[in-house]
Amino acid sequence: MVRAEDLSLAERLLVQERLIDLGHLDGAADGVFGPMTRAAIGAYQTALGRTETGNLSGEEVSTLLAPLPLEGFDLLDNTDLVGADYRSGMSDPSLRNIGLGACQASCASETRCTAFTYNVGARVCFLKYDALGLSAFPGAVSGTRLASGLAAGPGDAAV
Numbered sequence: 001m002v003r004a005e006d007l008s009l010a011e012r013l014l015v016q017e018r019l020i021d022l023g024h025l026d027g028a029a030d031g032v033f034g035p036m037t038r039a040a041i042g043a044y045q046t047a048l049g050r051t052e053t054g055n056l057s058g059e060e061v062s063t064l065l066a067p068l069p070l071e072g073f074d075l076l077d078n079t080d081l082v083g084a085d086y087r088s089g090m091s092d093p094s095l096r097n098i099g100l101g102a103c104q105a106s107c108a109s110e111t112r113c114t115a116f117t118y119n120v121g122a123r124v125c126f127l128k129y130d131a132l133g134l135s136a137f138p139g140a141v142s143g144t145r146l147a148s149g150l151a152a153g154p155g156d157a158a159v
Helices: 009-021 035-047 058-065 100-108
Strands: 073-081 085-088 115-119 124-128 134-145
Touching (some): 009 035, 009 134, 100 115, 100 134
Antiparallel strands (some): 115 124, 115 134
């Protein structure tokens, strides 16, 4: 059993985000493993065919913390893509207090976006027109669009 206090705030937030994405937890991630999160963990365990305990095993934590395969993107865990931001949750409220899936979907919906970085702890998304470099950043998940995922939109030059 993994105790909540053994996980960083970023890890607890990501576990809750995944439970929300899987439909086991309602509301917003807050990093607190209270009764609602414990019930969601139990529902997750039941869905896996395991005994419902409300406490995560090491394997369950690893599964929930593993980067999700996002179609059309290569993911980098604990990595920030440096520079080339053209929109971010720092100035755009639509990219603030969102989950990883919503950040990726925002990038996927914009032709200009070739990469993104999502800060799990701050719940902020950074859309990028390029990936200029990599920097280790605990609690960040970055994605770069696969070449096959790029589609030129009206007025875009083919690359």
